[in-house]
Amino acid sequence: MSYHIVNIDSPRCSISCKQGQLTCVSEDGRRQQAPLEDVAAIVITSFSAQLHSHLLMEAAKHGVALVICERFQPVSLLLPANRSTDTLLTKAALTLEKKKVATLWRKTIDAKCANQASLAEHLNPNHAKLETLRKRANSKAPGKESTCARYYWGIYADALNLTDFKRSRDAGGANDLLNFGYAILLSLILQKLFACGLDPTLGISHEVRERSTPLAYDLMEPFRPCVDWRVARWITEEAAPDDYRVDGRFRRYVTDFTLERIGYLGIEMDFRNCLESVVRSFRQAVLSGQTRHYKPWTPSNSKWAG
Known part of the structure:
Protein backbone atom coordinates (compact mmCIF):
# COMPACT_ATOMS: atom_id res chain seq x y z
CA MET A 1 0.00 0.00 0.00
CA SER A 2 1.08 3.60 -0.52
CA TYR A 3 2.50 5.36 2.47
CA HIS A 4 0.81 8.71 3.07
CA ILE A 5 -2.35 9.20 5.10
CA VAL A 6 -3.86 12.58 4.21
CA ASN A 7 -5.88 14.36 6.89
CA ILE A 8 -8.36 16.98 5.66
CA ASP A 9 -9.67 19.12 8.49
CA SER A 10 -10.46 22.49 6.89
CA PRO A 11 -13.87 23.58 8.26
CA ARG A 12 -15.27 23.93 4.72
CA CYS A 13 -13.60 22.72 1.57
CA SER A 14 -13.96 21.08 -1.82
CA ILE A 15 -12.08 17.81 -2.46
CA SER A 16 -11.51 16.52 -5.96
CA CYS A 17 -9.02 14.77 -8.20
CA LYS A 18 -7.54 16.45 -11.27
CA GLN A 19 -4.87 14.92 -13.49
CA GLY A 20 -3.94 12.38 -10.83
CA GLN A 21 -3.63 15.02 -8.11
CA LEU A 22 -5.71 14.91 -4.92
CA THR A 23 -6.86 18.52 -4.65
CA CYS A 24 -8.35 20.30 -1.66
CA VAL A 25 -9.58 23.88 -1.96
CA SER A 26 -10.51 25.55 1.32
CA GLU A 27 -13.15 28.22 1.79
CA ASP A 28 -10.56 31.01 1.53
CA GLY A 29 -9.37 29.71 -1.85
CA ARG A 30 -6.18 28.06 -0.57
CA ARG A 31 -5.33 25.04 -2.73
CA GLN A 32 -3.31 22.00 -1.64
CA GLN A 33 -2.39 19.02 -3.79
CA ALA A 34 -0.77 15.60 -3.49
CA PRO A 35 -0.26 12.78 -6.03
CA LEU A 36 -3.09 10.31 -5.47
CA GLU A 37 -0.77 7.40 -6.29
CA ASP A 38 1.24 8.23 -3.14
CA VAL A 39 -1.82 8.21 -0.85
CA ALA A 40 -2.91 5.19 1.21
CA ALA A 41 -5.98 6.78 2.80
CA ILE A 42 -7.82 10.07 3.12
CA VAL A 43 -9.25 10.97 6.53
CA ILE A 44 -11.89 13.69 6.30
CA THR A 45 -12.72 15.45 9.57
CA SER A 46 -13.94 18.64 7.89
CA PHE A 47 -17.31 19.86 9.17
CA SER A 48 -18.52 20.58 5.65
CA ALA A 49 -16.71 19.05 2.67
CA GLN A 50 -17.80 18.63 -0.93
CA LEU A 51 -16.61 15.38 -2.50
CA HIS A 52 -16.50 15.15 -6.29
CA SER A 53 -17.61 11.86 -7.80
CA HIS A 54 -14.47 11.75 -9.94
CA LEU A 55 -12.42 11.62 -6.73
CA LEU A 56 -14.37 8.57 -5.54
CA MET A 57 -13.71 6.73 -8.80
CA GLU A 58 -10.02 7.66 -8.96
CA ALA A 59 -9.54 6.78 -5.30
CA ALA A 60 -11.04 3.35 -5.98
CA LYS A 61 -8.73 2.80 -8.96
CA HIS A 62 -5.68 3.67 -6.85
CA GLY A 63 -6.80 1.54 -3.88
CA VAL A 64 -7.27 4.58 -1.63
CA ALA A 65 -9.57 4.34 1.40
CA LEU A 66 -11.73 7.29 2.48
CA VAL A 67 -12.52 7.64 6.18
CA ILE A 68 -15.32 10.15 6.76
CA CYS A 69 -15.75 11.49 10.29
CA GLU A 70 -18.36 13.38 12.25
CA ARG A 71 -17.03 15.25 15.29
CA PHE A 72 -13.73 13.41 14.65
CA GLN A 73 -15.46 10.01 15.08
CA PRO A 74 -15.28 7.78 11.96
CA VAL A 75 -18.82 7.21 10.67
CA SER A 76 -18.14 5.89 7.17
CA LEU A 77 -15.40 3.90 5.49
CA LEU A 78 -15.28 3.86 1.69
CA LEU A 79 -13.09 1.14 0.22
CA PRO A 80 -12.40 0.03 -3.37
CA ALA A 81 -14.16 -3.20 -4.29
CA ASN A 82 -10.81 -5.02 -4.48
CA ARG A 83 -9.79 -3.73 -1.07
CA SER A 84 -12.95 -4.39 0.91
CA THR A 85 -10.66 -6.22 3.27
CA ASP A 86 -6.92 -6.64 3.54
CA THR A 87 -6.92 -10.42 3.22
CA LEU A 88 -3.31 -11.11 4.22
Missing part, protein backbone atom coordinates in the same frame (compact mmCIF):
# COMPACT_ATOMS: atom_id res chain seq x y z
CA LEU A 89 -3.44 -8.73 7.17
CA THR A 90 -6.76 -10.09 8.43
CA LYS A 91 -5.52 -13.68 8.11
CA ALA A 92 -2.32 -12.77 9.96
CA ALA A 93 -4.31 -11.15 12.78
CA LEU A 94 -6.64 -14.12 13.11
CA THR A 95 -3.86 -16.72 13.10
CA LEU A 96 -1.33 -14.88 15.27
CA GLU A 97 0.03 -17.19 17.97
CA LYS A 98 -1.37 -16.64 21.47
CA LYS A 99 2.14 -16.19 22.82
CA LYS A 100 2.78 -13.37 20.35
CA VAL A 101 -0.57 -11.75 21.14
CA ALA A 102 0.38 -11.82 24.82
CA THR A 103 3.75 -10.24 23.99
CA LEU A 104 2.09 -7.42 22.06
CA TRP A 105 -0.20 -6.73 25.00
CA ARG A 106 2.67 -6.86 27.49
CA LYS A 107 4.59 -4.29 25.45
CA THR A 108 1.49 -2.09 25.39
CA ILE A 109 1.00 -2.26 29.16
CA ASP A 110 4.71 -1.76 29.86
CA ALA A 111 4.53 1.46 27.83
CA LYS A 112 1.34 2.63 29.54
CA CYS A 113 2.76 2.07 33.03
CA ALA A 114 6.04 3.76 32.11
CA ASN A 115 4.14 6.75 30.74
CA GLN A 116 2.03 7.00 33.89
CA ALA A 117 5.16 6.93 36.07
CA SER A 118 6.77 9.60 33.90
CA LEU A 119 3.78 11.94 34.11
CA ALA A 120 3.37 11.32 37.85
CA GLU A 121 6.99 12.34 38.37
CA HIS A 122 6.45 15.46 36.28
CA LEU A 123 3.34 16.45 38.22
CA ASN A 124 4.54 15.61 41.72
CA PRO A 125 8.28 14.76 41.85
CA ASN A 126 8.38 14.56 45.66
CA HIS A 127 5.35 12.37 46.25
CA ALA A 128 5.87 9.61 48.81
CA LYS A 129 4.37 6.95 46.52
CA LEU A 130 6.34 7.88 43.41
CA GLU A 131 9.22 5.47 43.95
CA THR A 132 6.77 2.61 44.50
CA LEU A 133 5.01 3.50 41.25
CA ARG A 134 8.33 3.52 39.40
CA LYS A 135 9.24 0.07 40.72
CA ARG A 136 5.83 -1.34 39.81
CA ALA A 137 6.01 0.19 36.33
CA ASN A 138 9.41 -1.42 35.69
CA SER A 139 8.44 -4.81 37.10
CA LYS A 140 7.25 -7.88 35.23
CA ALA A 141 4.61 -8.74 37.81
CA PRO A 142 1.27 -9.99 36.42
CA GLY A 143 -1.56 -7.54 36.89
CA LYS A 144 0.77 -4.59 37.29
CA GLU A 145 -1.58 -2.39 35.23
CA SER A 146 -4.15 -2.16 38.02
CA THR A 147 -1.47 -1.70 40.70
CA CYS A 148 0.19 1.12 38.79
CA ALA A 149 -3.20 2.73 38.16
CA ARG A 150 -3.96 2.83 41.87
CA TYR A 151 -0.71 4.62 42.72
CA TYR A 152 -0.83 6.81 39.61
CA TRP A 153 -4.31 8.18 40.20
CA GLY A 154 -3.50 8.83 43.84
CA ILE A 155 -0.46 10.92 42.86
CA TYR A 156 -2.45 12.62 40.09
CA ALA A 157 -5.25 13.60 42.49
CA ASP A 158 -2.82 14.91 45.11
CA ALA A 159 -0.95 16.98 42.51
CA LEU A 160 -4.20 18.65 41.38
CA ASN A 161 -5.79 18.87 44.83
CA LEU A 162 -8.72 16.70 43.73
CA THR A 163 -10.53 15.85 46.95
CA ASP A 164 -11.97 12.30 47.18
CA PHE A 165 -11.07 11.63 43.55
CA LYS A 166 -11.53 8.10 42.25
CA ARG A 167 -10.97 7.28 38.60
CA SER A 168 -14.22 5.91 37.22
CA ARG A 169 -16.12 6.46 34.00
CA ASP A 170 -19.33 7.36 35.87
CA ALA A 171 -17.92 9.14 38.95
CA GLY A 172 -18.36 12.69 37.63
CA GLY A 173 -16.14 15.64 38.52
CA ALA A 174 -12.73 15.58 36.84
CA ASN A 175 -13.65 12.19 35.39
CA ASP A 176 -15.97 13.94 32.93
CA LEU A 177 -13.02 15.94 31.59
CA LEU A 178 -10.89 12.81 31.25
CA ASN A 179 -13.70 10.87 29.57
CA PHE A 180 -14.12 13.53 26.89
CA GLY A 181 -10.38 13.60 26.20
CA TYR A 182 -10.28 9.81 25.91
CA ALA A 183 -13.16 9.94 23.43
CA ILE A 184 -11.10 12.25 21.21
CA LEU A 185 -8.12 9.90 21.53
CA LEU A 186 -10.27 6.89 20.62
CA SER A 187 -11.54 8.67 17.51
CA LEU A 188 -7.98 9.38 16.36
CA ILE A 189 -6.92 5.78 16.93
CA LEU A 190 -9.89 4.54 14.90
CA GLN A 191 -9.01 6.90 12.06
CA LYS A 192 -5.48 5.50 11.88
CA LEU A 193 -6.59 1.86 12.19
CA PHE A 194 -9.05 2.19 9.31
CA ALA A 195 -6.52 4.10 7.22
CA CYS A 196 -3.86 1.41 7.76
CA GLY A 197 -6.25 -1.44 6.94
CA LEU A 198 -6.43 -2.88 10.48
CA ASP A 199 -9.76 -4.29 11.65
CA PRO A 200 -10.46 -2.61 15.02
CA THR A 201 -12.64 -5.54 16.12
CA LEU A 202 -9.59 -7.86 16.24
CA GLY A 203 -8.05 -6.81 19.55
CA ILE A 204 -5.23 -8.26 21.64
CA SER A 205 -6.75 -7.89 25.12
CA HIS A 206 -10.01 -5.97 25.46
CA GLU A 207 -13.11 -8.11 25.23
CA VAL A 208 -15.30 -8.14 22.15
CA ARG A 209 -18.73 -6.63 22.74
CA GLU A 210 -21.47 -5.57 20.37
CA ARG A 211 -20.35 -2.56 18.30
CA SER A 212 -17.06 -2.38 20.19
CA THR A 213 -13.59 -1.77 18.79
CA PRO A 214 -11.19 -3.72 21.05
CA LEU A 215 -8.00 -3.01 19.09
CA ALA A 216 -8.60 0.74 19.35
CA TYR A 217 -9.04 0.39 23.12
CA ASP A 218 -5.84 -1.67 23.26
CA LEU A 219 -3.58 0.66 21.29
CA MET A 220 -4.82 3.85 22.95
CA GLU A 221 -3.63 2.73 26.39
CA PRO A 222 -0.07 4.15 26.26
CA PHE A 223 -1.43 7.48 25.00
CA ARG A 224 -3.93 8.03 27.83
CA PRO A 225 -1.39 9.99 29.93
CA CYS A 226 -1.24 12.55 27.09
CA VAL A 227 -4.91 13.28 27.76
CA ASP A 228 -4.30 13.22 31.53
CA TRP A 229 -1.57 15.84 31.11
CA ARG A 230 -3.78 18.09 29.01
CA VAL A 231 -6.61 17.84 31.57
CA ALA A 232 -4.16 18.54 34.41
CA ARG A 233 -3.09 21.77 32.74
CA TRP A 234 -6.72 22.76 32.22
CA ILE A 235 -7.51 22.26 35.90
CA THR A 236 -4.45 24.13 37.15
CA GLU A 237 -4.19 26.90 34.55
CA GLU A 238 -7.54 27.50 32.88
CA ALA A 239 -10.53 26.29 34.90
CA ALA A 240 -12.15 27.97 37.89
CA PRO A 241 -11.82 26.02 41.17
CA ASP A 242 -13.89 22.82 41.12
CA ASP A 243 -15.22 23.64 37.64
CA TYR A 244 -15.37 20.36 35.73
CA ARG A 245 -17.86 21.32 33.04
CA VAL A 246 -17.26 19.92 29.56
CA ASP A 247 -18.17 23.18 27.84
CA GLY A 248 -17.12 24.58 24.48
CA ARG A 249 -14.00 26.23 25.86
CA PHE A 250 -12.78 23.00 27.43
CA ARG A 251 -13.57 20.97 24.30
CA ARG A 252 -11.48 23.32 22.17
CA TYR A 253 -8.65 23.26 24.72
CA VAL A 254 -8.43 19.50 25.17
CA THR A 255 -8.75 18.76 21.45
CA ASP A 256 -5.57 20.76 20.86
CA PHE A 257 -3.46 18.03 22.46
CA THR A 258 -3.54 16.36 19.05
CA LEU A 259 -1.49 19.26 17.67
CA GLU A 260 1.30 19.05 20.23
CA ARG A 261 4.72 17.76 19.28
CA ILE A 262 6.16 14.73 21.04
CA GLY A 263 9.20 12.52 20.59
CA TYR A 264 9.06 9.05 19.08
CA LEU A 265 12.10 6.89 18.32
CA GLY A 266 14.35 9.93 18.51
CA ILE A 267 12.27 12.05 16.14
CA GLU A 268 10.06 14.97 17.16
CA MET A 269 6.68 14.93 15.41
CA ASP A 270 3.13 16.04 16.00
CA PHE A 271 0.85 13.79 18.01
CA ARG A 272 -1.18 12.50 15.06
CA ASN A 273 1.93 11.44 13.16
CA CYS A 274 3.23 9.68 16.26
CA LEU A 275 -0.08 7.85 16.57
CA GLU A 276 0.11 6.80 12.94
CA SER A 277 3.69 5.58 13.34
CA VAL A 278 2.73 3.39 16.30
CA VAL A 279 -0.24 1.93 14.41
CA ARG A 280 1.98 1.21 11.43
CA SER A 281 4.51 -0.53 13.67
CA PHE A 282 1.72 -2.70 15.08
CA ARG A 283 0.53 -3.52 11.56
CA GLN A 284 4.03 -4.58 10.58
CA ALA A 285 4.31 -6.79 13.68
CA VAL A 286 1.03 -8.55 12.90
CA LEU A 287 1.72 -8.97 9.20
CA SER A 288 5.25 -10.29 9.73
CA GLY A 289 4.52 -12.26 12.89
CA GLN A 290 7.50 -10.52 14.53
CA THR A 291 6.51 -8.67 17.71
CA ARG A 292 9.79 -6.74 17.76
CA HIS A 293 8.39 -4.44 15.07
CA TYR A 294 5.71 -3.08 17.41
CA LYS A 295 7.03 -0.02 19.21
CA PRO A 296 4.53 1.66 21.58
CA TRP A 297 5.13 5.28 22.45
CA THR A 298 6.92 6.33 25.64
CA PRO A 299 8.25 9.83 26.47
CA SER A 300 11.66 8.48 27.49
CA ASN A 301 13.29 10.40 24.64
CA SER A 302 11.18 13.51 24.99
CA LYS A 303 9.56 15.75 27.57
CA TRP A 304 5.91 16.35 28.30
CA ALA A 305 4.63 18.82 25.70
CA GLY A 306 3.88 22.32 26.92
